[in-house]
Amino acid sequence: MRAEIIAVGTELLTTPRSESNSVFLARKLREIGIETPRKWVVADREQEIHEALGLALKEADVVIFTGGLGPTRDDITREAVAGFLGLELHEDPGIMQRLRKRYERFGMELTDNNRRQALVPEGATVISNQNGTAPGLLICHSDTLIFLLPGPPRELYPMVEEKVLPLITKLKKTKPLWLKTVKIAGEAESHVDARLSPIYSAYREIDTTILSSPGIITLHFYWKGEDDESLAFQKLNELVGKIKNEMGGSVYAEVDRELPDVVGELLQERELTLATAESCTGGLVSKLVTDIAGSSQYFVGGVVCYSNSMKVELLGVDPSTLERHGAVSSPVAAEMAEGIRHRTGASIGLSVTGIAGPGGGSIEKPVGTVFLGMANEKGTETQELLLPGDRLTVRLRSARAALDWVRRSLS
């Protein structure tokens, strides 16, 4: 089963922003067993919309347009698609009534442009929009389903989940895709594929995709063999078992979860609390931990001590340790971790001190040199890392390495 996604909007081509609706759509379609071998971003122009639709219709089972359904003059998706298919547009009284009500509520007048949002190509199905003015539309053209969906993510996402996917599943009789996910932390991304490819390559009925981001690797395994659910899961589980065997404690989740979420869950299960003392990461560790709703249950607080004097002042690091070993050193990491644990009373004190660059490196301690410290009831440990990448990458790798260390210590 094949889909094509066509994002319409001149602004998507001219502003420095990645188009993410199509990423969401391709993932959702994949979950119901539909491949998207091509996607497009086209300007709000009839010619581009016609050409894209023309090529898409040659093979696609499902074509999804997003964007260009708004009330401004630029928004021409509805008219362009209807024109290409030779369908007339009629004003839909139901939509018109809802539009009128909505505009009245905000004390606004309905203009001619607004009225265009009530136009529906003959024979099309209207898909109501709970979060905006432009309804979605479904046109059945021979065997192809053509969807016209709104561009704003907060309108699009719920419409896709609640209406579009169920419609496709029903009309195209698709079945769910069988897949497994493995998340890995604390390994050099460049080495992981070399270790794993001999394992997953042996499974010809399973498609493997690997996504790396600094310090985190996500593996997706998709079943593409015969239509037998128990065989699929037997093979998928067998492969995941072998991957876990090879990677050991580096596998931190078997679903698509973020590392701080897993760390938070472990802390909560064990009724432990965490506090952070950060230098080079500048608050990134605590930011990642507190991205998670409910983190106040286990995160008590932290200190960002960028200068030496703050390490002394806020954390009680011994000035002579700083002088003897330098701020980026194992003894300072240890004293930072102990200091924050002591000051906050948290079960675990976690520290990061390092050189994120671009300046500040030396031959002895090049950019990317990072020390982590962890203090808990058993005592204090430190780790030295040498991390590749630019400033932002070194900071992200450091923060994730620190959180992964907490995870490993609790697993």
Added chain:
Amino acid sequence: MRAEIIAVGTELLTTPRSESNSVFLARKLREIGIETPRKWVVADREQEIHEALGLALKEADVVIFTGGLGPTRDDITREAVAGFLGLELHEDPGIMQRLRKRYERFGMELTDNNRRQALVPEGATVISNQNGTAPGLLICHSDTLIFLLPGPPRELYPMVEEKVLPLITKLKKTKPLWLKTVKIAGEAESHVDARLSPIYSAYREIDTTILSSPGIITLHFYWKGEDDESLAFQKLNELVGKIKNEMGGSVYAEVDRELPDVVGELLQERELTLATAESCTGGLVSKLVTDIAGSSQYFVGGVVCYSNSMKVELLGVDPSTLERHGAVSSPVAAEMAEGIRHRTGASIGLSVTGIAGPGGGSIEKPVGTVFLGMANEKGTETQELLLPGDRLTVRLRSARAALDWVRRSLS
């Protein structure tokens, strides 16, 4: 002048990641006056590559492929494009020699797949790659320039800046685009366009694009009138002047700069230092400040105090203030700002306390209620905000509002 960008790679369609090379390319092309009314992401499949190239060649002056030049079996861009154009591939001795050297250096053997990276379509120009194994290729097909460029951003970006854009400028005699940028902070995005559109709409020779992200709005103005540089800049400057007049101190930059960068520069100019006390933002303010290289010049440190006891312990907030007003209140924001300023000796103490959600809201203080505090030599001030959005958006808006307040106080 018209370009089409075709990103090749099955992984771009199947992994939850936005494709960003094309955003970079479209922006760079726009700067030399080339429009990109369509871009594509296609799988590593001959059919999709042929169809995209076929349609692109109908009108484009420049076609840029990215990706699919690597050494693995999947990578077929080179062969597919040459096949479509009827060009034979020859092994290039210069590339072959560099490949051999590179692999020897890493102690690796050159496989048949690796050798494919040395293949060049007849008549094509080789564009050397300083950062990887796959060179870029330029094929001149009638009047159209077809570029085949590597996918990894750290190989692509320098190749585009240093080689591809100069080649296009020379061969297509393009001229730079005349544009101006305005960045706005601390305004509700939904209201800004209503205020500005009557102003910029009056300039028919200027194209305006508006990009909003939580708390920040970026306006780009592109000249599309006649080919007269002094007229272009006279009109662009006139429009920017009117925009600044309307938005006043909310305009924080007239180039594409980040807010923390501007705040850092102001602090450095005035020889002031900053320290932060964060509750709901959980370290995000200090993270944003320290994303900037050299921030240790003006950022001394901060405290993340998620719990009430930490506000007392680490910042000296009075327990009776917490009890009387609650942690999310103006008096607590004031004491946090004073506390961090006092403990660190920074010139400016900046605090954030609020309810980021999804839980924790009440009728009196709903989710999105945020208090900022600023303490400096003149005294202490606070601000109350009610910010829309989910947890991550409220946090980002809060952090940016806090930084913008510092900017305004220094401007």
